[in-house]
Amino acid sequence: AIEPALQMARELAIEPAMQMAHDTVVLAKELAIEPAIQMAHDTMALAKGLLRTWEGGGASREMISQYASEVTLFSSQYGVQSYCAENIVGAPRVYPAWGDSAFAMAPRTYGMWWRTAPGAARTLPSVPAIPSLAACDFVELRFERPVIPVAIAVYEIYNCGTMSRILARPATGGAWVVLWAAPAEAPRDASREFLPPLAPVEFATSCVRLEFDHRSSPYFPLVDAVQLRGRAPARELRSPSSVRSATRASSPLSRASSPASVPATTPEHIATATPPSPTAPRVAPSIAWPQEILERVLWFLRIHDLLVCANVSQNWRATVDYLLGGPRELDLRPIWADVDDRVLALLAPRIGRTTALSLDWCHSSSGGATSQGIAALLSMQLPMLSCLRLASCSLDDDVFAAIGRCCPGLQELDLRACRTPPRTSWQLGGLTELRRINVSGTAITDVATEALISANGNLEHISLGHCMAIVRWGHVLATIAGRCPNLRSLDIWRARTADTAALSEIVLSCPLLQDLDMGWCRGALDVNSVLECLAPDTELRRLCITAVRGPIDEALLRLHGTALEQLDVAVCDVAADSITAVLVACPRLQLLDVSLCGLVPDAAVARWRSAHPAVAIKRCHDANST
Numbered sequence: 001a002i003e004p005a006l007q008m009a010r011e012l013a014i015e016p017a018m019q020m021a022h023d024t025v026v027l028a029k030e031l032a033i034e035p036a037i038q039m040a041h042d043t044m045a046l047a048k049g050l051l052r053t054w055e056g057g058g059a060s061r062e063m064i065s066q067y068a069s070e071v072t073l074f075s076s077q078y079g080v081q082s083y084c085a086e087n088i089v090g091a092p093r094v095y096p097a098w099g100d101s102a103f104a105m106a107p108r109t110y111g112m113w114w115r116t117a118p119g120a121a122r123t124l125p126s127v128p129a130i131p132s133l134a135a136c137d138f139v140e141l142r143f144e145r146p147v148i149p150v151a152i153a154v155y156e157i158y159n160c161g162t163m164s165r166i167l168a169r170p171a172t173g174g175a176w177v178v179l180w181a182a183p184a185e186a187p188r189d190a191s192r193e194f195l196p197p198l199a200p201v202e203f204a205t206s207c208v209r210l211e212f213d214h215r216s217s218p219y220f221p222l223v224d225a226v227q228l229r230g231r232a233p234a235r236e237l238r239s240p241s242s243v244r245s246a247t248r249a250s251s252p253l254s255r256a257s258s259p260a261s262v263p264a265t266t267p268e269h270i271a272t273a274t275p276p277s278p279t280a281p282r283v284a285p286s287i288a289w290p291q292e293i294l295e296r297v298l299w300f301l302r303i304h305d306l307l308v309c310a311n312v313s314q315n316w317r318a319t320v321d322y323l324l325g326g327p328r329e330l331d332l333r334p335i336w337a338d339v340d341d342r343v344l345a346l347l348a349p350r351i352g353r354t355t356a357l358s359l360d361w362c363h364s365s366s367g368g369a370t371s372q373g374i375a376a377l378l379s380m381q382l383p384m385l386s387c388l389r390l391a392s393c394s395l396d397d398d399v400f401a402a403i404g405r406c407c408p409g410l411q412e413l414d415l416r417a418c419r420t421p422p423r424t425s426w427q428l429g430g431l432t433e434l435r436r437i438n439v440s441g442t443a444i445t446d447v448a449t450e451a452l453i454s455a456n457g458n459l460e461h462i463s464l465g466h467c468m469a470i471v472r473w474g475h476v477l478a479t480i481a482g483r484c485p486n487l488r489s490l491d492i493w494r495a496r497t498a499d500t501a502a503l504s505e506i507v508l509s510c511p512l513l514q515d516l517d518m519g520w521c522r523g524a525l526d527v528n529s530v531l532e533c534l535a536p537d538t539e540l541r542r543l544c545i546t547a548v549r550g551p552i553d554e555a556l557l558r559l560h561g562t563a564l565e566q567l568d569v570a571v572c573d574v575a576a577d578s579i580t581a582v583l584v585a586c587p588r589l590q591l592l593d594v595s596l597c598g599l600v601p602d603a604a605v606a607r608w609r610s611a612h613p614a615v616a617i618k619r620c621h622d623a624n625s626t
Contacts, residue, residue, distance in 0.1 A: 063150065065229045067091050068141040072207070072365035075137045075392050075417055076108035076441065078220065079520075080468065080494065085139055092225040095155040098191040099623030100595070104157055104222040107137040108440075108465075110214045113566060113591055117542050118514035119461050119489025121414065121436065124356055124387075126334075127325030129299060129306060133334035134164050134183065135211035138392075140365050146171035146204035147230030149179060154194040154210065157623060158222035161185030163194065164213035167337070168205040169366050176209065176337040176364070177201060184213040187221075189621075204233045207366055219595075219618055294319055303338045307346035321350075329356035329387075336361040341373030348377050356387035360414070363393045371396040378402040389414040391438075397425055404430030416463070417441040428452055438463035440491065446470045450479045459484045465493030465517065477502030481509050489515035493544075500526045507533040514539050519546030519568060531555040538562055546593075547571035553578040560585035570595040570618075576604040583612050595620040 067090050074085040082102035087093075094101045114120060126132055152166055165181045180196040208228060214221050298306060298319060310320040324330060327350060332339050339362040351357060362369040374390065375398040385407050390399075395418045403410065410431055416438050420426075426448035434456040439449070440463045449470060453459065462480060470476060473495050480487065481502060487510040492498055498521040507513065507530060518525065527548050532555075534540065541563055545552060551573045559567070564586045569579075570593045579594060592608075592615055594600050605619045 063229055064145060064147050064232055065227055066143050066145060066147075068208075068226045068228075069144045070142040071139060072142050073138075073140040073363075073392070073419075075139070075361065077466075078106040078108055080466075083220075083222075088139065088141070088223055088226060090225065092155045094157050094191075094222075094623050095193070095224045096191050097157065097623040098189065099158055099621040099625065100220075101157060101222065101224075101623040104224045105139070106220045106222050107212065107214060109136070110159070110217045110220045112215055115215075117489075117566065119463070119491065119517075119542070121412065121438070121461075124329050124331040124358055125325065127323065127327070127330070128295070129301075129303070129320075129323035129325075130331065130334050134213045136214055138209060138211045138361065140207065140209045141226055142365070143206045143208070143228045145232070146206040147228065147232055148204050149198060149201065149208075149228060149230045151195055151229040152179070152198060152208065153227040153229065155191070155224040155226070156194055156221070157191040157224045158621070159187045159214075159217045159219050160190070160192050160194065160221070161187050162212045162214040162217050162221040163196070163210060165209075165211040166196065166198070167209040167211070168201070169207045169209075169364075170203040171206050172203070174203075177203075184216055186216075187218060191224075204230075209364070218616075219620055291319070295323065298323060303332070303335055304340075304343050304346065307343065307350070310350070324350075327351060327354055330354055331356075331358040331360075332362055333358055333360040333389075336364075336368065339369050340367065341370055341376075344369055344373045344377040348380050351377075351382065351385075352380065353384050354382065355384050356412075357385060358387075358389040358414075359393055360389050360391040361393075363419075368394075370394060371399050375399045375402045378406055380406065382407050383409060385410060387412040390418055391416040392418065394419045395424075396421055397427065400424075400426060400428050404428045407431070409433055412436040414438045415442055415444075426452075429455070432456060434459055436461040439467060440465040440493070442467060443469045446472045446476050449476050453479045453483055457483045458486060460486050460512075461489045462487065463489075463491040464495070465491045468494075468496075470495070471497070473497045474499035474502050477506060481505040485509060486512060488512050489517075489542075491515075491517040492521065493517050494520040495523075496521075497523045498525045500524065500529050503530045504533045507531070511535065512539060515542040516540065517542075517544040518548070519544040520548075522547060522549055526550070527552055528555045531558040534558050534562075536561075540564060541588075542566040544568040545572065549573075556582050562586060563588050565589060566591040568593040569597065570620075572597055574599060576600050579604070580608070583608060583615065589615050591616050591618070593618040596622070 068088060071085045071089060077083065077085045079102070083104065083106040085105050087103055088105040093103045149168055154163060162184050164184055166179045167176045168179050169176050179198040179201070182196070208226070210226065212221065298309060301309065306320055306323065310317045321327065330351070339359065359369060359374065371394050374393060374395065378399065379402045386409055388403065388407060388410055391414055395415070403413070404427070408430060411433055413431070413434060413436070417440070420443055424443065426444050431452070432455050435458060437452065437456070437459060444467055449464065453462070453476070462484070464470065464476070473492070474497070477499055480490070487506065490506065490513065495518070498518060503518065503525070525548060527545050527550070542565060543559070546568050547570065552569065553575055556574065556578045559582060565588050567582065567589065574597055576599065579600060583589065583592070594605065595618055602619070605617060609617050
């Protein structure tokens with residue numbers, strides 16, 4: 001059975017058949033049992049089916065190669081025009097050069113530095129029913145022409161190896177399918193055309209999603225372009241019935257059989273189902289099931305089916321609650337592909353006592369939870385909810401109204417990179433207990449920001465990075481200075497008109513400030529004047545002043561003898577002697593970024609790394625010098 005499968009694959013030169021044939025040989029050599037024979041038969045069936053499709057439809061068997069034509073969704077980006085997500089569109093502009101380039105796409109963070117910073121939010125605990133997800137960022141791409149994917153080339157130019165998953169969505173609709181997944185690799189000092197082996201599929205797609213895990217990356221990873229290679233379908237193909245769940249692709253059940261092949265069950269279906277025949281065999285009651293087996297069986301289900309099973313009996317309901325962690329603290333980000341409005345409707349009556357809820361990423365450019373579904377979920381009375389995360393979701397004023405009306409005890413609100421319709425008012429009236437707010441990368445206005453800060457005088461962590469719709473930064477910063485004496489972290493990354501006087505007032509009036517990010521504030525901001533306001537016993541532990549204008553040598557003197565742990569002075573006008581003094585005078589320093597500092601020679605960086613091995617000193621390699 002194996003030899004004919006191999007021969008068929010070689011004759012047709014069909015990559016999916018070749019891959020399956022290879023897997024067949026490996027399995028046959030290791031096990032020499034029936035699964036190998038079955039895989040060989042599957043290989044032949046796939047090869048013959050593709051041959052009939054091509055010959056019967058008259059479509060060309062020539063490979064179609066195309067670069068991404070549009071970025072439809074992303075979780076973060078380093079810049080607005082430089083280092084932005086849009087740079088991934090089109091053919092490579094930097095590759096095969098290796099190094100840092102503003103013409104490529106870079107995420108906002110890398111490594112563990114942002115996760116260990118004083119302003120970092122805590123990680124919600126995992127629960128038995130939801131697998132972990134090794135991804136920190138994502139980008140969704142659209143291609144002009146749907147093709148049956150055979151290969152996807154990712155042109156990485158710096159700190160390669162952070163890719164963790166590649167997914168595709170059928171052009172005719174349906175669930176996301178994992179084409180490839182693997183742990184992040186160790187970076188290499190070279191660019192590459194990354195061509196991972198894709199899982200064989202039979203559907204056409206024009207929508208691809210890349211997920212990145214850069215927690216181990218030594219510096220910002222950069223991607224130049226993405227190319228989709230495939231064959232045109234001979235005719236319009238239906239969404240395949242054997243689509244595997246994107247979130248359960250690594251589970252044993254999803255490899256053995258397809259959850260999507262089982263008809264979806266909803267409460268309406270249960271209510272209208274035909275009663276079983278009296279002669280039909282009876283199913284053993286759930287009480288007869290050993291609890292460990294019941295938990296194990298339910299664990300394999302996707303979130304929608306799991307919530308439906310909670311209606312079977314009290315025992316099953318209790319088991320589902322256990323698998324979902326109570327649900328006291330529920331993080332649905334790892335299973336974003338399974339979460340839609342149906343799931344939210346089933347979840348709504350079960351979160352009355354939930355204290356933390358994360359719907360991060362539970363929306364994509366082609367489906368997922370909608371703003372209407374999220375608003376309906378949050379319209380339930382949630383008096384115990386203290387943490388709500390909606391990063392990269394689609395939101396509108398109805399969602400914001402529901403948050404303000406039904407979540408009065410909310411202390412943490414994360415709206416990073418959320419998408420909102422034009423002219424959204426961002427009215428979050430009713431929230432007065434917030435301790436942490438993150439609206440980075442959103443279209444929130446200065447009026448809405450001032451109102452939100454004014455109503456929450458106990459704010460400790462404020463993230464306003466990349467908020468390009470805020471114009472009156474002076475007013476916003478003055479409001480923070482006057483209303484937030486307990487402030488511990490402030491992120492105003494790329495605040496175009498940051499006001500020196502207002503920032504100085506924040507430093508003076510917020511003695512607990514530990515984390516200050518004013519990178520790329522390239523207006524009239526005077527960093528020297530701001531840092532002059534630091535108290536001798538300042539608690540500042542992280543300072544980011546990337547790319548600020550003017551010399552900063554005088555400002556760095558204010559940091560001597562402090563408990564500073566992270567310092568980012570990349571793209572700054574600073575002398576090497578000033579950096580040397582900081583390394584000596586700040587014994588707790590762990591991270592120092594001096595990338596693209598024109599006055600700092602490479603020889604000085606080498607000396608610092610030798611003299612201070614406990615400090616991670618970052619110095620990027622410029623692709624233009626390759």
